[in-house]
Amino acid sequence: MASPALSRVALRPSSLRPAAARPSQWARHWARHASSSPRGPRPTLGSFIRHTAFMVAGGAAGMYLYWRYALGGMPIYRPLIAPDSDTLAKAEIGYEKPRKKPSSKEEGRDQLSSQHLQVKKSWEHPGVYAWGSNAGGVVAPGSQETVIKTPRRIPYFDGQILRDLKVDRDSGAAVNEQGDLVQWGAAFSRDATTPEVTLKGKDITKLAVSRDRIIALASNGSVYSIPIAKSDQESGPKETRKSWFPLWTETSPTSYRSLKPENLGWGEKIVDIKSGLEHCLLLTSKGRVYSAVSSSEAFPSKGQLGIPGLTWNTRPAGPYDQPHEVAGLRGFNIKAIATGDFHSLALDCEGRLFSFGDNSFGQLGFEPEVGAFHVDTPSQLPINKLYSGTNLMPKVTSIAAGGLNSFFTVDATRVRGENPTEIAQLGRVSADTWACGEGIHGSLGTGKWTHVSALPTRIKALSELYEYDEATNRVVPIRLSRIAVGGTHACAVLDNFTHVDASGKMSVNDTNFGADLLLWGGNEHYQLGTGKRNNVSTPVYIAPLDEMPGDAEDRHRLQIAPRKTVRLGEDGKGRTASVEQRVECGRYVTAVYSGA
Template identity: 60%
Template sequence: MPPPLSLSRYAALGLRRPQLIHAAARTHTHTRPSQWIRHSSSAGPPRRSASRYLVLLAVTLGSAGATVWAYQTYSPLQHPPGPPPIEQAEIVYEKPRKRAASKEENRALVSPQHVQVKNSWEHPGVYAWGSNAGRVVAPDSHEPVVKSPRRIAYFDDQILRDLKLDRDFGAAVTEKGDLVQWGIAFSRNVAGPTVTLRGKDIAKIAVSRDRIIALSSGGSVYSLPVAAADQTLEEEPAAKSSWLPFWSASPVLPAGCRSLKPENLGWGERVVDVKSGLEHCLLLTSKGRVFSAAASAEEFPSKGQLGVPGFTWQTRPAGPYDQPHEVKALSGAKVKEIAAGAFHSLALDSKGRVFAFGDNSTGQLGMEPEKGTAPQLDTPTALPVAKLYTGTGYVPKVTSIAAGGLNSFFTVDAARAAASEAGQDPVVAETWVCGSGIHGELGTGKWTHISARPTKIKALSGLAEYDEKTKRMTPIRLAGIAVGSTHACAVLDNATRTTSTRASASASDTNFGADALWWGGNEYFQLGTGRRSNANVPVHIGPLDGGVGAGGLPAEDSRMQITPRTKVRLGEGGKGRSVSVEQRVECGRFVTAVYSGA
């Protein structure tokens, strides 16, 4: 086989620079990239066009296979066949990152959670989302729904004692203890929040279908109409002042506002908590006694939720229809917590026992209704929690309760009867639920109309984290559950950090809050996921100030967190007044809010 022609020989013959076509036999095991030579499109046409093709082959045989070299020349009228042009990739260089000028700027760059905590201190206020049919979550807008958290401008840079939202009205207690109301059920002529009750030092509130139950710091309880038309500016005649200079006169109430006074309170005993359903309210005293009362002018409680056997509109005693009555069936238990759903009630005593009474049409009392009887109980009955742990080797104790709509929730500390494994806490924290689940409000992953037997919420049970102080795994409990009519939110009591602002903290020390998870009905975007689909298991949502990822779901490192209680200085750079503040979650009827609480 003659050797290939040299380049100078091709030039003498008027041929183009050779193109190398490399073909390797399948048995060839070694092909070097240096053997490839690209065809040069910049070379000129051949000098002689008489010969259209001249092919010279050089075959080199080797032990591993064969390589074929093919040289071609082309007519000036023929476009040389070559590989398709390769699209040049655009090279984008990463822009230089902003260099943190301070420890605080470095923390903000590396941690979205730190930014959330910082914003909650520097810019306290109220975020709301969900149905806006009643002009509640966005008083200055006519949008039917608000899909993601939005600030209510009226409450910017304010800290509230309490906040309750309904689809048609909202009520809040300012830091000074004044009551503020808004929404179309309050007034169609007043666009924004308005102070309706001043000077009563209100500490917390509960709302029914058409009234607001307000508790003062001193233990006084007031029932105020939601509608402004039922409130007047005229005040009742002032009570005469006592001749004792240190004895204050009776509070003066606006017309339309009623005072709820439990009878036979002991020395030093006062009301310390209030909860309300659509038609009733519960009052808890400092000595663990429970009172109930009607809380609506539209309908008298008739489903046993008052906890007084045989109590109806026809059998009520003489006097105001909304006078409180003691739930005497609970007199032997020192109750420490109360909760109210739409038409049912819960009470938790100091021994960890849960008592339920009222409507049981969807199993919200945690007990199967007896056949042939009305699906309700007017006598408080202990929920059989111990049966839930039969044969498990655990001894349960209920630690908290919550209720709303047609659902009941309770958390349990289940202690191992036998010795625990090394490095493990002997207690497992679990969350249970019963009632309606057609919208996913059970959070168990199922869609069901009735769940009479309590079911464990697996996503909120058996959680644990490593405790640096005790050097062991410890259970993660719930800091609280906010329950609306068809949805709920659980705030975890996981490890948090709020001390990175100390001078001794390093630039890598960041603050972070408590995780919040949401589930249930989402027909009005009240879950805050940005989508309308319901969720039957707890899910994370994006931060209050944005950060939602693809599909409306947040990135793992930018989920919403709730800032725990801590003492801080408000304002930019922490130059404002010093206060103790925390973020809280409120779930109402098709609406949701997160606010800065005093």
């Protein structure tokens, strides 16, 4: 039964009730719902309040018991008891220890800048760092690990400066300071746990690697084709030459073939070499290009030689790997060459780019045609179409290729202006980087996962970069000094401003720093050096050498030390040498080495 007070309030007209005595809208709704229910008499407001209070109190008690016994909690409120004198005597007050002051300006620079420390270490400890697939024992010779996730030194090369280095999943090759060939890896010999010198006395300067052979260029322009496998080097035919002692002859301990282009002019010699899986290109000092077979396993059949109609059946008499001049490039002064697995690029001094070979993925720079995936004649890329309607005049400045991809850089100069802003920028140069080919692994660096390229795509992260030049007091474009391309990944070294002249006479804030390096593409074997396995479709930085992944976010990124003549060793009292750091990408492998 409802209480008398509630009954009296309920009998008063609502218009005469004071606001404080009126039930809330929710209570009136609950009362109407209860009165219309057939289950019993209409509940009163007092019973509702009592039931609600009981439920709240029960819930609070349950929560306290659960916290006290199930979770091992303690009472929230405790009496405040002052500690006794013994407790105060035992308490120890901790103070932050003062940081160690640098004993010299050089030590202060080390603490101030990781970039300075990277440059310093490259001079004190020259050598080779490698990471990625170790299935062939190239990245970590003698180790049973299948992958190396972050940069690791190869002990054999500690303290050495190399003329050149090429790394692949199963094969490694280098040229030491003496010009001798050094090899290692499972493709060379599964019994060899450390690198070995295989070809001496040729004064080799550059290397290129095919599927099963090494193409080596000597300082005098001679080109040698050497089998990768140690067993083939020992069992194959060997060259015999006259000794310095009369009537004596010498036989080379290593089997190799000489690639000798015909019709070289007076004083003309080979100055550069590049190789795909089955073919190689030779560039002469007069801007002519020769192509040759670089593998003993297959004859090139995808037009990558640039010789129309040349096949195994139509080859001329003589050695199967004899060089042939690429007639389609005759008359152009070629200054750079590049090769992918089955395609070729050539760049002349006027900035014209030519391509030929396999175009199944658009790696030649134009859309593949159904039924005509191979092009055996050099074709010039219409670079002007890429800048149509921009009032920019493009000129290709460098090229690179590898796997199923091609890259080229362009200097685009503003030559016309249609508004005040464009007119004010007349003559300004934009340095752009373009990519084409297969990008399903992110190896184009454009941020897209493209299987086939219809046309070259600009890499935004490597284009339209600028910095302030204090020497000329103006903003200048940042170009690329080099692009290294592997099977499914690539890296770029920026040609940004560097500083390596810090000395004891300068301020401690005057620190050395090198060139930025970025990587992108396939990462299935940790070849990007990020410590993770996911592919990356845009260029990224990685942590400095000798540091763990993640440090690049907290400290600094990896930089490449530019060329400098220094005294090697920690004490700076070693031999004097001109040295720089270089980067190399192979099939699932990346390396940074000290280059002569």
